[in-house]
Amino acid sequence: MQAAELRLERIGKRYGDVWAARGVDLTIGRGEFFTLLGPSGCGKTTLLRIIAGFVAPDEGIVVLDGEPVNSVPPWQRDLGMVFQSYALWPHMTVFENVAFGLRERKVGRAETRSRVLDALQRVGLTGAEQRRPSELSGGQQQRVALARTLVIQPRALLLDEPLSNLDARLRAGMCLELLKLQRDLGITTIYVTHDQEEALALSTRIAVMDAGKVIQEGSPREIYERPRSRFVAGFVGDSNLFFGAVTRSGGGAVEILTDEGLTIRAAARPDTAPGEKIILYVRPEAVAPAALDGVSADLNRLPGRVTAAAYQGASVAYEIDVQGKSIRAHVAHPKILFERGDEVAVVFDPKDVGYLAEK
């Protein structure tokens, strides 16, 4: 299967006064699994539709394998798109749905048949050829939509929130299958989602979008472990944020005083000086409540009171009030359970405390 390289240069699209996309520059390499991640209305779907050719950008160019394709209509771009609603034609059988693209390409009868059957087998739907889309479950419809797109061997695969209409259990299964399929085929894939877990699990690279702009771009680990803005820290995973000023810097550690009057230590960064205003964050899964009388000198320990404890089987989610600031903690495999009202210490390692680039 051919794999395309795709480049977006300064793409902009405006609806009335609102820019759905603005100044977007992205390069997506051959065989990459690239995810556009963002809340609804951030412009990620518009961007995907610009790539597919359904929306003409007001500014900028789309370059496919070195060729600008702005004036190429969707039916000549050879990019396979899977729609959020699957868009299976209700008046055709599964076979006819999957064969549609091959017939448009004037592929012979025998070859059409064998390729359709291959594609259906690949998605595990052998035997369903003569059924109507309305007779299939959501997950099966999803597979037909995928087979219909893969069968034409597109230069790239465009997926618009393909898992959002499936229930949670099915979603996890399809997610893994999609991952295997894409890595097996090596097809360049652009994936649109608002679900950070899907994005982290599937992607080789992620672009986080907000209000039509790309906020941060990088590998899943970079995005999760080194968010540069409050938006990314809050949208990809959850974060406890601390606003404060540096009180001491040096000796491999920085100490800050937050606006609430808490003292927090973090691993040192070379460019921090006393008095500087900064924002720190710590992930809930790096935070744990502990008995008040424990000792561990090099960890942050803040005394507080549990205001909510949600037992979730594999983990427990806590909300702890520390001098009026609410801190979330997420503990996996808990040995001790605390209850609402318990006096605890909120403990986290300075190494787990991160800086946000914005002030």
Added chain:
Amino acid sequence: MAKTAAAPAVIIRARVDWLQGALLAALLALCFFLVLYPVARVLWVALADENNRLTLVHFQNFFLRPLFREALWNSLWSGFLVVAFGALIAVPLAYVFARYEFRGKILLQTLATLPLVVPPFVGAVAFQQILGRSGAVNLLLMQWFDFSIPFMEGMTGVVLVQTLHFFPLIMLNTGVSLANIDATLEEMARSLGCHGFRLFRRVTLPLMLPGFVAGSLLAFIRAIDDLGTPLMLNYKNLLAPQAYLRITTIGIDDVDGYVICVVLVVLSLASLFAARKYVGLAEYATVQVGRSARMPIHGKKLFFVLLASALALAVALLPHLGIFLLSLAKVWSYSMLPTRWTLDNYAEILFRVPHFIKNTLVYTGLAAGLDVVLGAAIAFLLARSRLWGVNLLDALATLPLAIPGVVLAVGYIRVFHGWDFPGLGAPLSSTWIILVIVYTMRRLPYTVRACHAALQQVHVSLEESAQNLGASRLRTFWRVTLPLIGGGLVAGGLLAFVTSCVELSSTIMLVPRVELGPISYGIYVYMQSPLGRGAGAALGVVAILLVAAGTYLTHRAFGARAGGAFRV
């Protein structure tokens, strides 16, 4: 990413779609020439003096003449009465159909929509036979109690006939509103302690009001525009018959006729606008359509529901029975039932004078075909195009709904009379083509709407995925869009066919010669003389059969949504 400042920001605007543009321009020109322009000509005659200057003097004269003031008042009052009495039949039926589940409901529902599709003027004749001065009912009353009731005299007759013909409009629209009320809305009210009539008054009634108001205004327009019924019952002091009489007896230059036309248009437009506005403001009932509340009923309750709805429908369907009897009657006067039977009336209209039926099939077939093509094109532009002017097209194509048939016909006479149409060697208004045109334009809103509704069911992604897989726009329309909206197209076409079959108000003004007339005209002509009534009734039966067949097919093609075409 390095900023390559040297690279200029490429700006590529969305390409203008010339094909769409050309289609839009052609359709706009057509609607402009065949809808707006004729109506504007009518308006201009009413608003201009001898020197072509704007004047309101004609309207002043209109309101100074007691005859016209009375006609205006009669029209408004009879329209109101039709709505008021119609609501008494329609609302209970709508509620029963929307809320109860019982055997035979489908049959009752179908029967309840039948009056709508049979022309009221056909029913008027039948009512004369049954409820008239020497009709069956009064004969019985005279025989037993020695008195009679003037059911059919004057305005009473018009209101009676129109009520029984137009109540389904109120029923269908109210029913749609009721069906759209999510069951949880009422369940919520119940769980808060509200039930019975209080529940109806505080929750159900406000939620169904949009449909009711829309249906009522629609029935009001139809009653005011109805020309056939008053003419048949010989009650002329209403606006529509006045306009007709002025222009046919005094001549096409009589200003008063045009002034009445303008008054009719204003009334129609105002009602339609109000209906749309109200529905638009109050569509909250349809925000979330979940499960709607339907309960099965049994025993005594079922018995009363069946009895009441059957009684109401029996009265409404009386004309159909009357027409059927009349068509088989050789002698039927001063008696309960015909005294001598015959098939001669059918021989007359099928063999001796077959052109009425043939003309109807040709005209309405052509008009329905044209409506399907034009309707599909217009609906496609409305649903998928973002070109400037699409809204104008929507307005122009919907306008015929608000233009009474008399008015459009007068406009056509004004435009085409005395102008030899290129290629015909005669004015368009002296050939049958004018009838095809008027049917096409008057029923165009139906096909536009049916196609538009069907297109809205087709999510754009169904078309986009075809394009994404390599199908060009035309291929996509052919392989995906057309098969998916086929049902809507057929339904719209059938509806245009069915309603054109029994169109009288513009037909009666535009038929150039008797032998070019369709069924509705034939009925009117036959009914003018007592001897022709049998043949007229036979034509009426044919019309009813045509309409029934068309309606049945519409239901087959469109399912439960067929009623939607009668909505605002």
